[in-house]
């Protein structure tokens with residue numbers, strides 16, 4: 596078992612990565628936890644044994660479950676069960692489950708402890724780590740949320756063996772992102788070590804900038820376009836696949852701004868292709884509408900802000916030039 600930590604002084608928490616990590620739940624529960632509310636989806640098909648009295652609270656499947664109505668329903672169910680701050684929420688599932696359960700933990704009784712047991716590759720390398728929680732609005736993804744750090748995260752790589760291929764592919768989109776954030780040789784590592792390398796990278800970034808005052812924004816590399824695509828509708832791309840297209844787009848934008856050369860753009864294409872991920876925009880998407888949506892991204896304080904590669908590495912950059920953004924869109928339409 597690989598044991599890591601997200602170092603946040605008195606809120607530091609462990610992240611266990613390896614086969615069977617889910618069986619370590621009792622030892623990472625907050626000291627004295629009386630009962631556990633297990634938030635999960637029936638489609639996951641297995642649950643965890645917290646070693647204290649517990650009840651399962653299922654939520655629906657899919658991104659469409661990630662809305663405020665689900666938060667209200669879950670809070671009401673927990674209130675009827677009598678959940679208190681002396682209890683713990685255990686989130687067992689992918690990003691939808693950990694985002695919703697984490698947000699409920701942040702707001703129910705103004706905060707109860709939560710342990711995440713991410714069951715997808717995407718959840719293990721990204722969503723369950725770092726305390727971002729929240730739900731979508733019709734106007735955009737993750738527009739309502741809170742920073743609420745878990746007490747522990749158990750990344751059980753055994754659970755990845757039964758993931759549907761598309762789900763695994765989606766996780767590889769987030770993994771590809773880490774290749775540009777300084778994690779080397781990811782494709783050559785055994786799965787446990789690859790997951791741990793991503794977690795270590797994210798933990799380091801979160802420890803240095805928990806609330807995204809600056810550096811943490813680099814974790815959104817590839818996400819500005821991905822979120823715009825996802826806001827436009829269902830174009831058949833899973834989140835990590837949309838991130839993969841977003842990585843290529845970000846490279847094309849950085850190249851047009853003179854921040855990286857053609858060779859570095861080619862490197863982006865080769866990493867993304869190596870993970871067997873898409874590199875082009877779905878054909879029916881209207882580039883102008885996507886560019887309009889960039890201004891609604893949470894990184895955009897005034898105008899459009901992109902996370903871009905460059906001489907100092909990946910960093911947030913204001914990009915006011917609409918025609919440049921549209922030009923870069925052409926490169927991912929015809930490529």
Ligand code: GLY
Nearest residue numbers: 721725727814815
């Ligand atoms: N998924 C990006 C972050 O946690 O900051």
